[in-house]
Amino acid sequence: MKKKVVVSIILFIFLMIVILFMYSYFRHDNKSSINNKNVYVKNKPTELSNDFSSFIIELDNDMYQMPICVSELIENGWKIEEKYIDISVDPNDLWNVTFTKNIYAITLSAKNYSEKVRSINECYITTIDIMKESNVPIIQLPYGIQLGMKREKFENVINRMKYDEEKHYNEIYYTFNLRTKDILQYIDITVDNEKDEITEILIYCDPFWAKSRKK
Structure with a gap:
């Protein structure tokens, strides 16, 4: 009887060691995947071009080229709404995330291009849809x-x-279709006839659109 008890205790201890080892391994692996370098690298623009297909924009006096890494926005003073700060994004997943800066608030779509889980800071803005309101940036x-x-x-x-x-x-909706074989990208601009001015701008740029569809 005592022998069976001892064997049971040894097996229990062994099982606990295995569980702790597996927990430590997967925790470390997940952390490593999030800390890997970004998968999409591009030069930082210094001025607007005269070409829609460049997807260079100016947002609140800072220059960006889409898709925009979320970390670029953070470096320029934008803050992620608290409920999105700690989320982890699965490969090819898309999240609508709200950013704030001073009096401004905008909701943008961020996508994970990596084949591993990423923090929201490492995702890329593929969609910007801004309407003319008092709390949106230039x-x-x-x-x-x-x-x-x-x-x-x-x-x-x-x-x-x-x-x-x-x-x-x-x-009146003006659509500039800039799509190529592998890249889905376009710009929609809305003009209000009564106000006689642009009231909405939508920009979509996903350079890995075809790759994500194959998966």
């Missing part, structure tokens, strides 16, 4: 296009560009 596209730009000036700028136009009630 955003500029190539050619100086921005919210509040008058329709006449805007149409003079895009006069020689290729785009699709759709009218719906009091709004």
